[in-house]
Amino acid sequence: MPTRIILDCDPGIDDALAIAFAHGHPGIELAGITTVAGNVGLGKTTANALAVCEFIGAARTPVTPGCAGPLLRPAQDARQVHGDSGLGGAVLPPAAASPAPGHAIDYIVDTVRAAPGEITLVATGPLTNIALAVKREPRLADWVRGFVIMGGSAGRGNVTPAAEYNIWADPEAAAAVFRAGWTVTMLGLDVTLQTGATEAVLRRMSALGPLGSGLLLPALEQYRSVSEPGGPSVHDVCAVAWVAEPDLFGLVPARVQVEMAGQFTAGMTVTDFDFPGEVGSGNALVAMRIDVDRFWDVTLGTYARVAAAMGR
Numbered sequence: 001m002p003t004r005i006i007l008d009c010d011p012g013i014d015d016a017l018a019i020a021f022a023h024g025h026p027g028i029e030l031a032g033i034t035t036v037a038g039n040v041g042l043g044k045t046t047a048n049a050l051a052v053c054e055f056i057g058a059a060r061t062p063v064t065p066g067c068a069g070p071l072l073r074p075a076q077d078a079r080q081v082h083g084d085s086g087l088g089g090a091v092l093p094p095a096a097a098s099p100a101p102g103h104a105i106d107y108i109v110d111t112v113r114a115a116p117g118e119i120t121l122v123a124t125g126p127l128t129n130i131a132l133a134v135k136r137e138p139r140l141a142d143w144v145r146g147f148v149i150m151g152g153s154a155g156r157g158n159v160t161p162a163a164e165y166n167i168w169a170d171p172e173a174a175a176a177v178f179r180a181g182w183t184v185t186m187l188g189l190d191v192t193l194q195t196g197a198t199e200a201v202l203r204r205m206s207a208l209g210p211l212g213s214g215l216l217l218p219a220l221e222q223y224r225s226v227s228e229p230g231g232p233s234v235h236d237v238c239a240v241a242w243v244a245e246p247d248l249f250g251l252v253p254a255r256v257q258v259e260m261a262g263q264f265t266a267g268m269t270v271t272d273f274d275f276p277g278e279v280g281s282g283n284a285l286v287a288m289r290i291d292v293d294r295f296w297d298v299t300l301g302t303y304a305r306v307a308a309a310m311g312r
Contacts, residue, residue: 002029003120003145003243006108008066010038010125011048013081013088013219014236018124018150019049020215021237021299023058024306027244031119032111033063034104038125038169039078040086042068045125048086050095055215056306059097066104066129070170078165081223088222090215108133109140116143120243124150124236126166131173134180141182149177150239152256152269153189154286160267164189167258168267175258178269184284186256187238188269191249191290195238196231197223204300208307216303237299242287245298250289253282 007022007030009015022030033053035046046065053061069075082088100107108129112119121144123130130147134140141147151166151174159165167174178184197205197220205212205220223232242249255275259268275281 002027004029004031004115004118005120005122005240005243006032006034006111007240008034008036008104008108008121008123008125008129009049009236010036010045011052012039012045012086012125012236013223014234015039015124016048016052016087016090016215016219017234018236018240019052019058020056020211020306021302022240023056023061024302025244028240030058030061032107033061034066034107034129035063036066036104036125036129037068037075038166039082041077044086046099047095050097050099051092052215054095054097055092056211057309062100064100064102064104064107067132070126070128071131071172073170076169083222087219089218092215104129105133105136109137112140112143113137117145119144120146120148122148122239122243124239126169127151127173127177128170131176134177138180141180144182146185147182148185148187148239148242150187150192150236152186154269154271154288155190157268158189160264162265163267164269167269171258171260171267175260178256178258178283184256185242185251186269186284186286187242187249188287191287192235192238193233194290194292195233195235195295197234198231201231201296201300205303208303209311211303211307211310234299241295241298248291248295248298249287251285252288254284254286255282256284256286
């Protein structure tokens with residue numbers, strides 16, 4: 001049986017690619033999408049999620065908007081990375097559908113409550129929605145099947161030397177989430193920076209018809225202009241890929257705490273792999289290894305399924 005997920009995201013180039021993966025992989029059932037301000041403002045992240053869903057044939061997936069800014073801090077977007085629209089060079093038709101009624105926090109709590117032990121919550125943006133959902137209903141931590149994020153790093157950051165963007169954008173929310181009593185599966189920069197879309201990968205994407213030419217390639221072209229030499233990394237895809245194919249990654253138990261007060265280190269995920277072994281002392285499984293070749297084989301195979309369905 002496929003794993004049901006709610007994807008909480010801020011599309012965002014790599015969020016869009018994560019949506020396509022979640023829709024296409026047979027091991028995942030994309031129950032719903034919730035949006036949060038992050039890479040661009042909430043209006044754009046919501047519109048982008050709707051447009052991507054319609055473009056890839058997932059128009060029935062409900063998209064519920066959430067928080068328009070961090071818990072305490074001013075919003076800091078990432079337009080310099082994702083472009084003004086949030087989707088880089090991809091220009092998709094505006095969605096015909098409207099956002100689902102209600103708020104992401106209520107949708108997350110109500111959906112998970114109705115199916116305890118069945119839904120994996122996957123977050124690929126700032127953790128504002130998740131923090132407020134678990135504050136409203138602390139039992140959420142027990143009801144989910146699992147909780148997975150793309151965020152953080154056991155090493156260096158990307159938006160600052162210490163912090164990765166999704167955590168840095170709302171560190172108070174991230175701190176609350178890591179203290180919520182569940183085990184956070186953390187797919188951070190330690191593995192995601194190894195997923196550069198090389199020229200060989202981009203050539204394979206070019207054979208995927210409208211999916212490649214209309215979304216994947218023009219979106220990643222924006223990333224290429226600001227990315228490392230190994231090609232644009234598809235960070236958020238790692239989180240959904242772990243749900244579908246966990247053996248692609250090697251996870252290490254850890255205790256993760258989020259720095260909130262540091263002048264130079266706000267948003268740092270302070271990762272202790274040598275925490276005392278008593279029950280309850282760890283709160284995370286941190287990805288430290290990835291099989292890159294298999295990751296791309298799985299990802300491109302999943303996109304091929306989406307492309308084939310779009311062509312029917």
